[in-house]
Amino acid sequence: xxxxxxxxxxxxxxxxxxxxxxxxxxxxxxxxxxxxxxxxxxxxxxxxxxxxxxxxxxxxxxxxxxxxxxxxxxxxxxxxxxxxxxxxxxxxxxxxxxxxxxxxxxxxxxxxxxxxxxxxxxxxx
Numbered sequence: 001x002x003x004x005x006x007x008x009x010x011x012x013x014x015x016x017x018x019x020x021x022x023x024x025x026x027x028x029x030x031x032x033x034x035x036x037x038x039x040x041x042x043x044x045x046x047x048x049x050x051x052x053x054x055x056x057x058x059x060x061x062x063x064x065x066x067x068x069x070x071x072x073x074x075x076x077x078x079x080x081x082x083x084x085x086x087x088x089x090x091x092x093x094x095x096x097x098x099x100x101x102x103x104x105x106x107x108x109x110x111x112x113x114x115x116x117x118x119x120x121x122x123x124x125x
Contacts (some may be wrong), residue, residue, distance in 0.1 A: 002027070006042070006052045008035065022113075053116070057086070064096075067081055081100060083097075086104065
């Protein structure tokens with residue numbers, strides 16, 4: 001069984017479009033509308049995601065706060081995080097949180113899929 005991807009973005013239309021593109025590319029995808037919801041998804045899933053695609057600017061809990069809290073949990077600390085954001089300072093925040101990559105919104109589908117393929121954690125053997 002392949003590990004899912006987790007898409008975290010408060011823009012429902014964008015999140016659902018990303019989820020659809022990723023499913024069409026063969027991935028299993030989970031979604032969350034903010035960092036707090038993403039932490040709840042991580043808690044309820046028995047298998048950690050292979051990659052988190054993370055927006056930075058969200059209500060309730062932003063991406064940077066989610067990233068810090070996720071890294072404090074042993075089972076989640078090594079999950080790769082790919083930041084995608086329209087925020088001007090998101091690249092710096094991504095580097096500070098140890099993200100594996102950064103994409104600036106809007107991102108085209110081909111660039112997104114290449115980034116996901118090259119940054120997701122390998123499947124457990």
